[in-house]
Amino acid sequence: MILERRSASWMKKGDAVLMATYNRFPLVLEKGQGATIVDVDGERYLDFVSGIAVNALGHCNPHLVKVITQQSKSLFHVSNLYYNVPQIKLAELLTSRSFADRAFFCNSGAEANEAAIKLARKYAKASRGADCFEIIAMNGAFHGRTLAALSATGQGKYQKGFEPLLPGFRHVPFDDPEAIEEAITARTAAVLLEPIQGEAGVRIPTKGYLARVRKICDAHRLVLIFDEVQTGIGRTGRLFAYEHEGVAPDIITLAKGLGGGVPIGAMLATEAVAQAFSPGSHASTFGGNPLVCAAGVAVLGHLTENFLKKVRERGAYPIDRLAQLQKKTDLIKEVRGMGLLIGVDLAVPALDIIKRGHQKSLLLNRTSDYTLRLIPPLNLRKAEVDKMMTLFTDILMEFPDVETRPPKS
Ligand SMILES: Cc1ncc(COP(=O)(O)O)c(C=O)c1O
Numbered sequence: 275m276i277l278e279r280r281s282a283s284w285m286k287k288g289d290a291v292l293m294a295t296y297n298r299f300p301l302v303l304e305k306g307q308g309a310t311i312v313d314v315d316g317e318r319y320l321d322f323v324s325g326i327a328v329n330a331l332g333h334c335n336p337h338l339v340k341v342i343t344q345q346s347k348s349l350f351h352v353s354n355l356y357y358n359v360p361q362i363k364l365a366e367l368l369t370s371r372s373f374a375d376r377a378f379f380c381n382s383g384a385e386a387n388e389a390a391i392k393l394a395r396k397y398a399k400a401s402r403g404a405d406c407f408e409i410i411a412m413n414g415a416f417h418g419r420t421l422a423a424l425s426a427t428g429q430g431k432y433q434k435g436f437e438p439l440l441p442g443f444r445h446v447p448f449d450d451p452e453a454i455e456e457a458i459t460a461r462t463a464a465v466l467l468e469p470i471q472g473e474a475g476v477r478i479p480t481k482g483y484l485a486r487v488r489k490i491c492d493a494h495r496l497v498l499i500f501d502e503v504q505t506g507i508g509r510t511g512r513l514f515a516y517e518h519e520g521v522a523p524d525i526i527t528l529a530k531g532l533g534g535g536v537p538i539g540a541m542l543a544t545e546a547v548a549q550a551f552s553p554g555s556h557a558s559t560f561g562g563n564p565l566v567c568a569a570g571v572a573v574l575g576h577l578t579e580n581f582l583k584k585v586r587e588r589g590a591y592p593i594d595r596l597a598q599l600q601k602k603t604d605l606i607k608e609v610r611g612m613g614l615l616i617g618v619d620l621a622v623p624a625l626d627i628i629k630r631g632h633q634k635s636l637l638l639n640r641t642s643d644y645t646l647r648l649i650p651p652l653n654l655r656k657a658e659v660d661k662m663m664t665l666f667t668d669i670l671m672e673f674p675d676v677e678t679r680p681p682k683s
Contacts, residue, residue: 280314299632306333309651309658311637319632320661322650323639327472327504327615330531331576332651338534338572345568352564354557360567364540367574371513373522374542378551379562383503383529384418386539389556390466390525391422393543394497395442397550398463402495408461409499412448416473417466417501426466429474449479451486458490464497464525465490469515472504475645476610476617484521491524497547498523503539504615507531508577508652511586511613518612531652534573538566577652585652589613592648592659599663605670607644616648617641627669636665 281302288298302314309332311321321333331338345360352358365377378389391409398406411417415428424433425440428448433439444462446453454465465487471477491498500523505515509531512518516526524547529539539561560566593611596618600606607619620627624640631638641647650658 284314299628301632308332308335309654317635319635319637320658320665321637322648322662323637324649324651325535326530326639327509327649328530328533329535330507330509330573330652331534332653333535335534335576335653337576338569341568341572342536342565345565349564351560353559354562358562358564358567360564360571361562364562364567364570364574367571368528368540368542371574372526372542373516373544374526375545376543376548378541378543378556379567380539380541380558381537381560381566382418382539383501383527384420384423384539385558385561386503386527386529386541387417387423387426387466387501388420389541390499390501390527390543391426391464392556393525393541393547393551394464394466394499396555397497397547400550402463405461406463408442408444408459409464409466410444410446410454410457410462410496411466412468412471413445414448414471414474414477415445415466415468415501416471418503448474448477449483451483451490454487455490458494458496462494462496464499466499466501468501468503468505469519470505470510470612470615472615472647473641475619475641476612476615476647478610478612481519484516484519488521488523497525499525499527501527503527503529507573508582508585509613509615509649511582511589513577513582515612532573533566533569536566536569538562538570540570581652585613588652588654588656588659589616591656592616592662595659595663599667599670603670605673611648614648614650614652614654618646618648620644620646622673627666630669630672631665634665634669636662636669638666 284302303311304314305312309321311319368377369375380386395407411426411428413428417423417426422440425443428445444457446457500516502514506528525543527541532538596609600609605621607621610617624644624646628638639647
């Protein structure tokens with residue numbers, strides 16, 4: 275008798291009751307440790323997706339498990355009508371290690387951006403006039419699925435069918451400071467951008483771009499908002515990606531890696547801008563509850579300067595290995611990245627590579643039809659990169675029209 279795989283049975287049940295908002299892969303994941311994840315049938319996978327850049331310390335990091343377990347024994351949740359210690363500790367850590375003076379906590383990246391949009395509007399209206407509310411955002415940007423964040427997003431494919439979008443957003447090309455300058459009007463309140471565009475395929479702007487944007491914002495008294503939901507919390511090898519260029523924003527938004535896997539978002543701001551919010555301006559029932567904030571404190575505790583240096587080194591290694599592989603095959607068009615946020619442009623559909631990866635027990639992610647994004651845990655081991663490279667090379671070799679050739683001189 276052939277036993278039905280447990281995953282098949284769960285997928286059937288899931289397809290009957292879950293809303294079809296995802297094209298899910300046929301994997302039902304059950305447990306994990308570090309960069310390894312195991313499905314309900316006991317199959318083990320090397321995970322280079324990390325819940326899309328969320329599991330910064332890998333799956334079930336023992337220290338994180340201990341901290342969350344301990345916190346769950348004392349207090350899960352209290353309203354923001356009261357103070358709680360983990361929330362204060364996390365705000366202290368985030369502000370002491372960034373340009374910011376104050377923190378607001380929420381539950382996701384989209385919510386952090388909603389908060390940032392509201393704060394920028396409130397600040398600009400109060401300081402420059404009621405008509406001042408427009409935000410200049412970037413083509414190709416991704417800021418989340420709630421309506422204001424979706425309106426700020428610069429990719430029509432996510433917006434289609436949800437119109438009318440929220441008014442007050444103008445989109446300009448990314449990495450083009452002149453385009454920002456040209457789009458400024460008397461109504462402009464803020465500029466919103468990702469220091470590296472993640473969902474657009476790991477697009478790294480020209481050196482000096484962020485400084486130019488900062489200068490423009492200062493000259494026109496605009497609030498500068500960096501969406502570091504994906505690039506923040508050590509992903510690029512610095513705690514925040516803006517540190518690579520030494521250019522600080524007025525507001526930053528965070529989520530993904532901040533809780534190491536528990537849902538938490540944050541918006542940080544300078545004192546001057548944060549003053550625009552007063553009691554009642556904004557709120558979140560779950561935002562900053564003790565359970566998720568205790569996890570955030572544990573994650574930040576791990577991300578010491580020494581750890582971040584190692585993330586830079588760990589990231590340089592797969593980028594170098596991929597660049598070496600690129601010299602041997604025309605299937606890889608470009609490799610780019612910073613820290614452990616890596617994009618690989620391919621000449622073959624990324625989905626084909628991902629599906630073959632599953633057969634070889636490797637989880638990979640794509641941002642578009644021909645671009646893979648590697649976003650493994652930040653404490654990835656060298657042996658895991660080597661294994662990924664072996665599997666990835668094997669997968670590429672399976673394509674019949676692959677031309678492997680000696681390294682280009
Ligand atoms: C840069 C950026 N901003 C915002 C978001 C939205 O975050 P969330 O899915 O937690 O709402 C994402 C998610 O991928 C993101 O990459």
